[in-house]
Amino acid sequence: xxxxxxxxxxxxxxxxxxxxxxxxxxxxxxxxxxxxxxxxxxxxxxxxxxxxxxxxxxxxxxxxxxxx
Numbered sequence: 393x394x395x396x397x398x399x400x401x402x403x404x405x406x407x408x409x410x411x412x413x414x415x416x417x418x419x420x421x422x423x424x425x426x427x428x429x430x431x432x433x434x435x436x437x438x439x440x441x442x443x444x445x446x447x448x449x450x451x452x453x454x455x456x457x458x459x460x
Contacts, residue, residue, distance in 0.1 A: 404431050404440050411453040424450025 404423075411424035420441075424430045426449040432442040 402433065402438070402440070404433075404443065405429060410449065410451045413454045415455050416457060416459055420455075422453045422455060424453045426450075 405425045405427075407425040407427035407429070409423050409425050411422070411430075413422040415421070419435055421433045421435060422430065423433065428446045428448055428450060430444045430446070430450050430453065431440050433439070434441045
């Protein structure tokens with residue numbers, strides 16, 4: 393790769409992201425940060441579609457193979 397072009401700047405996490413998973417159909421990503429915040433992003437629109445918080449850092453995440 394010789395050049396990189398930014399196509400989107402997303403806002404949503406306030407802490408470092410340590411978890412990223414891609415949905416089996418490639419349409420969504422799931423991100424989790426050290427502050428316990430998680431977000432699901434729609435890659436087709438570039439927008440966040442769902443957010444949640446847990447009581448500890450999110451360092452691992454995944455979509456089930458059936459898409460759940």
